[in-house]
Each structure stands twice: as C-alpha cells, then as structure tokens.
Amino acid sequence: METLGAEATRRRIADNRLDGSDAVAFAFVDAARHVAYDWHAHTGHQLLYAVRGVVHLETSERRFLLPPQRAAWIPAGLSHRTAIDDVESCSVFFRADLPECPEGVGLRILAASPLMREMIGFATRWPPGTPSDPLAESYFRTLALLCRDWTEAEMPFHLPVxxxxxxxxxxxxxxxxxxxxxxxxxxxxxxxxxxxxxxxxxxxxxxxxxxxxxxxxxxxxxxxxxxxxxxxxxxxxxxxxxxxxxxxxxxxxxxxxxxxxxxxxxxQAARIGPDRQQNLPVESLSG
CATH class of the missing domain: 1.10.10.60 (Homeodomain-like)
Structure with missing residues (x-):
C-alpha cells in the first residue's frame, strides 16, 4: 500500500480539485487503489459511498470501517485519515455553507439505501470543475436534504481510540x-x-x-x-x-x-464496476 505524507495528501486533494469549489456540490469517482492518506480535512461535506472493498477511516476519537455497499458522512473541517485497499468508491462533496446539509453531525457510517445509491450514481454527471446549472443545484440540494434523514441512523461500525x-x-x-x-x-x-x-x-x-x-x-x-x-x-x-x-x-x-x-x-459488488452500477435497476443494486 502507498502511504502518503501530509504534503502528498494535500497535493492529491488539489490535483483532484476536491476543495475550494464554488458549485453547490459535485461528484468524484476515486480511481486510486491501495493508498493510505495522511490526516486531512475537506472544505466541504463528503458523502462517501463504497461500491466495492473496505475503507478504513480514523478521527481523533474513533476508528471506522466502511464496508461495501455502505456510505459515510464526513462533515466539513473534520480532520481524518483514510486507508483504501482494492476499493471502488464514489463521493459527493457539498459546499459547507449549504443550508440543506445535516448540522452538528460527526463522521457516521450509514446504510446506503437504493435511493442513495441511485442518486450518487446519477450525480457523477457533475464531476469536479463542472459549471453549476439549475438542474445540478436543485438535484444536490434535494440530496443534501435526504442526507439529513439518512444521518439520523448511524451504523455501529466503529471502535474508540x-x-x-x-x-x-x-x-x-x-x-x-x-x-x-x-x-x-x-x-x-x-x-x-x-x-x-x-x-x-x-x-x-x-x-x-x-x-x-x-x-x-x-x-x-x-x-x-x-x-x-x-x-x-x-x-x-x-x-x-x-x-x-x-x-x-x-x-x-x-x-x-x-x-x-x-x-x-x-x-455481487466485486462483479459490477461503478460505471455499470450507475445504469443498473434498483433491484440489482440492492442485492
């Protein structure tokens, strides 16, 4: 596994244009494999969905395991580090000042409903750097509102530090x-x-x-x-x-x-790549 230091982690975030966007939100499909990122925090909220593989997340208080077909809510400004092995994942990054986003919620592992998976898949048509448009803004504001509901139920996939x-x-x-x-x-x-x-x-x-x-x-x-x-x-x-x-x-x-x-x-997730998952019916995604 490649272990990135603080500076290399910051460069990787900058190269992927994950911070500093003026758009309401955007989606990012992570192509990285076998990488451990150093401590970092994003300027926006992150909804991370693991398509395949296990993601390890750590904050100053807890260690989290994100299994496949589950999601994690990572609030803006929260210092954390991430280790991904043979993982396929997709994230939606929301602007921190978006009023529809959950408030006062820490890092949480979430059950990824079929609706969440479908909406994250559809959101990939707006990658980092895509100019904002009325459809994207309305779509992401709706997704942010749904995140308020989803983050109320936390899955106990964590250990104390x-x-x-x-x-x-x-x-x-x-x-x-x-x-x-x-x-x-x-x-x-x-x-x-x-x-x-x-x-x-x-x-x-x-x-x-x-x-x-x-x-x-x-x-x-x-x-x-x-x-x-x-x-x-x-x-x-x-x-x-x-x-x-x-x-x-x-x-x-x-x-x-x-x-x-x-x-x-x-x-099932190992047989289905993220590009195919975006076009599959809900029944196929839900197993």
Whole structure:
C-alpha cells in the first residue's frame, strides 16, 4: 500500500480539485487503489459511498470501517485519515455553507439505501470543475436534504481510540490477536494488572474490554468476509468465535444481515464496476 505524507495528501486533494469549489456540490469517482492518506480535512461535506472493498477511516476519537455497499458522512473541517485497499468508491462533496446539509453531525457510517445509491450514481454527471446549472443545484440540494434523514441512523461500525499509550498497546494486541486475545494478554501488553486494565478501559474508553474485543472481532470479520477463498466458518474461527452459530447471531446483530448475505453482496459488488452500477435497476443494486 502507498502511504502518503501530509504534503502528498494535500497535493492529491488539489490535483483532484476536491476543495475550494464554488458549485453547490459535485461528484468524484476515486480511481486510486491501495493508498493510505495522511490526516486531512475537506472544505466541504463528503458523502462517501463504497461500491466495492473496505475503507478504513480514523478521527481523533474513533476508528471506522466502511464496508461495501455502505456510505459515510464526513462533515466539513473534520480532520481524518483514510486507508483504501482494492476499493471502488464514489463521493459527493457539498459546499459547507449549504443550508440543506445535516448540522452538528460527526463522521457516521450509514446504510446506503437504493435511493442513495441511485442518486450518487446519477450525480457523477457533475464531476469536479463542472459549471453549476439549475438542474445540478436543485438535484444536490434535494440530496443534501435526504442526507439529513439518512444521518439520523448511524451504523455501529466503529471502535474508540485510546488516549494513553498503555491502552493503545492493549488495543493493538486485540487487533493483531483476534483469535486468541484475552484480558490477561491485553494486560501484559499494556504493562498493567488485569484489574487496572478493566478500570482504565471503562474510564478512558467508555466501554469494557470485553465489549471492545467483541466489537473488534466483528469488524475484523467484515473485512475478512470479502475474501471468497476463506469459508465463513474459517472467518468465525479466525476472529475468535467458538462456533459458527454464535458468530452468525453476533454478526447479524451488528450488521443487520447474516454473514452469508453480507458475503453475497460483496461478491455481487466485486462483479459490477461503478460505471455499470450507475445504469443498473434498483433491484440489482440492492442485492
């Protein structure tokens, strides 16, 4: 993966003309692959839709996983960094002062309804630098109003970020040892007693170590399910679930669908490029 520093990230944003537009909004189809962008913030609001592949997003407070066929709302001015692997994505950037846009909303992962997907696809006829026209302005203002409704329901595809080095080490231990991680190993990584780790996790992170590990395992499974060479049972074992039934139940609780249906959507997205998606009927997009 290519890792861009701060200056290279700023140049890439400038080259793609993503900031400073006077237009109400525009759409951008990202052709980049296997890139990690450094910390940056956009002058406009971003509605990011992952057609295929998994996007990793991070703010100062949370780490987010954006699965395929889902979207992220990233408000103007929010410092974040992004890592994309083999990802196809499309974004709509709204001018920050557009009154129809959501207000007071942080970065959120959203369920991408068929309407959202169709509207983002149609919006690609107005790429960066396209002169504004009455149809575009009306269209994007309507889309911004719909974003107000969509951002009211957030999908729980995120994890907290540690404020202290000790808890950061415990979190890293969990991420790299999902199958076998336990509280004793996390305490050793953090150089803390088990009792102290439990207390500090609750105080600093706002969730228990057990809940953090459980959520980490499910997000790790979401990323692994994109590889059709690994069976669902193997994914469950790789992230630390004792049985396939327990994994399927926990996965459905967070993702709103079974691991099998989630994988089928990923496989369908992998077969359909973004150019074709714009012209497909809603039924094909929704799986």
């Amino acid at each position: 540690a404020r202290s080095p000790a808890l950061a080490r415990a979190m890293d231990y969990a991420q790299f040892h999902l199958a076998k991680a336990d509280i004793a190993g996390a305490a050793d990584a953090a150089a803390l007693s088990v009792r102290t780790l439990r207390r500090r996790f609750a105080d600093e992170v706002g969730m228990s170590w057990k809940d953090y590990l459980h959520h980490s395992r499910l997000l790790g499974a979401m990323a692994r399910l994109g590889d059709p060479a690994i069976s669902i049972a193997e994914v469950a074992e790789d992230v630390g679930f004792a049985s396939l039934s327990a994994f399927s139940k926990a996965f459905a609780q967070i993702a709103g669908e079974s691991p099998g249906r989630y994988r089928r959507r990923l496989c």
